[in-house]
Amino acid sequence: MNDQNHDxxxxxxxxxxxxxxxxxxxxxxxxxxxxxxxxxxxxGCGNMSxxxxxxxxxxxxxxxxxxxxxxxxxGTRMISKEGGKILPSVTEIPTRIKIRAPDAVILGVVPRTSxxxxxxxxxxxxxxxxxxxxxxxxxxxxxxxLLVQQSVDTGVEWEAEYRVCLDIVKNLRDYANWQxxxxxxxxxxxxxxxxxxxxxxxxxxxxxSGSGRVTGELAEDNDFLNEHPNVLVAExxxxxLRGVLAKLGVWGVSAEGHRNTFKFALAQGA
Amino acid sequence: MNSPYxxxxxxxxxxxxxxxxxxxxPSAFALLGTTAHEKVAIRLAGGCKGMGPDDKAxxxxxxxxxxxxxxxxxxxxxxRQTTKAGAIDPMVTDxxxxxxxxxxxxxxxxxxxxxxxxxLQQESRLVLDQYGTFPNPSMLGILVVQNGADGSLDWDGxxxxxxxxxxxxxxxxxxxxxxxxxxxxGVVTKDEIIMSIKQGWVTxxxxxxxxxxxxxxxxxxxxxxxxGGKYNLPATWATMTHVVPKTDPSALHNILASRGFIIE
Numbered sequence: 068m069n070d071q072n073h074d075x076x077x078x079x080x081x082x083x084x085x086x087x088x089x090x091x092x093x094x095x096x097x098x099x100x101x102x103x104x105x106x107x108x109x110x111g112c113g114n115m116s117x118x119x120x121x122x123x124x125x126x127x128x129x130x131x132x133x134x135x136x137x138x139x140x141x142g143t144r145m146i147s148k149e150g151g152k153i154l155p156s157v158t159e160i161p162t163r164i165k166i167r168a169p170d171a172v173i174l175g176v177v178p179r180t181s182x183x184x185x186x187x188x189x190x191x192x193x194x195x196x197x198x199x200x201x202x203x204x205x206x207x208x209x210x211x212x213l214l215v216q217q218s219v220d221t222g223v224e225w226e227a228e229y230r231v232c233l234d235i236v237k238n239l240r241d242y243a244n245w246q247x248x249x250x251x252x253x254x255x256x257x258x259x260x261x262x263x264x265x266x267x268x269x270x271x272x273x274x275x276s277g278s279g280r281v282t283g284e285l286a287e288d289n290d291f292l293n294e295h296p297n298v299l300v301a302e303x304x305x306x307x308l309r310g311v312l313a314k315l316g317v318w319g320v321s322a323e324g325h326r327n328t329f330k331f332a333l334a335q336g337a
Numbered sequence: 338m339n340s341p342y343x344x345x346x347x348x349x350x351x352x353x354x355x356x357x358x359x360x361x362x363p364s365a366f367a368l369l370g371t372t373a374h375e376k377v378a379i380r381l382a383g384g385c386k387g388m389g390p391d392d393k394a395x396x397x398x399x400x401x402x403x404x405x406x407x408x409x410x411x412x413x414x415x416x417r418q419t420t421k422a423g424a425i426d427p428m429v430t431d432x433x434x435x436x437x438x439x440x441x442x443x444x445x446x447x448x449x450x451x452x453x454x455x456x457l458q459q460e461s462r463l464v465l466d467q468y469g470t471f472p473n474p475s476m477l478g479i480l481v482v483q484n485g486a487d488g489s490l491d492w493d494g495x496x497x498x499x500x501x502x503x504x505x506x507x508x509x510x511x512x513x514x515x516x517x518x519x520x521x522x523g524v525v526t527k528d529e530i531i532m533s534i535k536q537g538w539v540t541x542x543x544x545x546x547x548x549x550x551x552x553x554x555x556x557x558x559x560x561x562x563x564x565g566g567k568y569n570l571p572a573t574w575a576t577m578t579h580v581v582p583k584t585d586p587s588a589l590h591n592i593l594a595s596r597g598f599i600i601e
Contacts, residue, residue, distance in 0.1 A: 089364040090364065091361065091362045095364075095367055241365070242352075242365045243372055
């Protein structure tokens with residue numbers, strides 16, 4: 068479905084969507100994954116060093132080794148204005164997972180918060196104000212990216228990303244018998260909104276404890292966890308995260324041998 | 338015995354979605370199609386004009402046998418009609434529900450153009466036209482295509498929509514094979530057959546069923562070169578087009594198996 072670069076890398080397809088619309092092509096792209104499970108990765112990298120970021124990438128890549136469902140993420144890459152370095156970010160995680168999970172289908176959702184710019188050597192810049200330390204570009208390593216805007220002339224807030232992801236996940240769950248997991252790492256106020264809204268819907272959430280900020284705080288909030296039995300906590304190790312995902316049935320195979328079975332073990336008291 | 342109006346769709350409900358013909362395709366309906374166990378889709382086209390009760394019973398038996406082991410998506414128009422005595426008057430649109438009921442993992446869907454204002458009658462029963470045609474309750478989902486809230490469409494008003502959905506399933510959803518099977522039918526069916534061949538879908542005409550399907554099959558058999566020229570078909574059309582007599586369900590079954598629709 069995707070063209071490839073001369074070096075064999077997939078060239079992402081780019082879709083534009085006005086707020087309130089839904090994209091049939093984007094939704095169907097996810098369903099081309101062998102397993103009917105979508106993992107949504109959210110969070111941030113506030114107060115994170117480059118070494119911490121490397122640990123985060125390894126953690127996710129090892130925990131999701133062999134995963135063959137869909138992955139929804141922020142769809143951007145941050146490039147420093149000085150030196151042009153790729154900055155540590157949660158949005159780099161899917162690329163690392165893909166190396167160890169080649170059958171996973173990775174799609175990004177990017178809110179158009181300002182005018183898009185095509186910059187030589189950088190690609191499509193989605194934000195990069197003159198005073199900012201970095202430019203955000205469309206991440207080049209994804210199967211497809213959905214750009215969300217209010218209209219041609221009006222952008223949207225950054226939180227449109229998670230709202231669109233919630234809509235996509237809801238459609239997959241309601242109409243296509245998919246299951247979902249939100250994995251949260253670090254993050255700020257928008258991440259908190261996404262965790263709370265997902266938890267309230269009763270969908271599975273995995274918080275990585277010790278990852279910092281909002282995710283770390285909620286992972287230690289016993290009242291919140293007791294009120295939401297669909298929210299699980301994983302330690303900041305690949306073994307722990309993989310174990311929690313296994314408990315949720317991400318790797319489940321049905322008695323009939325069908326791969327497309329994600330059993331929501333929590334609902335059954337597992 | 339179930340009444341013709343009894344919902345026999347999985348889960349005891351038929352999901353109804355309404356879209357405007359000029360709108361983008363609905364994700365929800367497209368996703369319903371992906372719940373089939375195998376990512377293959379077959380559209381049934383045609384009608385039952387001129388067919389007696391025995392012919393219709395034979396049609397059902399034919400498709401049951403030919404689709405043995407089929408666990409993909411099968412769909413058609415989404416209507417049902419009744420006899421004067423109040424029993425189901427079997428039509429091509431009843432075939433997907435039968436196939437799905439016989440093969441676990443198979444999904445039956447339907448589309449229907451809104452040709453008049455829909456009405457609720459008797460015990461809140463949804464009726465699609467002045468002749469009492471109603472939505473087929475054996476399908477997992479039905480997409481109603483309308484021309485705006487005030488407009489109406491002809492009975493071919495859903496053809497472009499279903500063709501676009503088929504191609505989206507293939508292009509974006511990983512569906513491996515698409516096909517169309519025709520039985521009897523009139524002008525709309527004839528257009529659908531030609532469209533299917535032009536789309537590159539596997540196209541099977543069931544002969545002996547009457548009208549448009551037989552007419553096109555006869556034209557094809559008489560002079561296939563002229564047939565391709567007359568309808569401006571792509572060079573490879575003959576490799577994707579089959580003719581099967583209605584007395585030979587095994588022949589259709591074998592085509593479905595050889596084309597990847599049925600895994601044996």
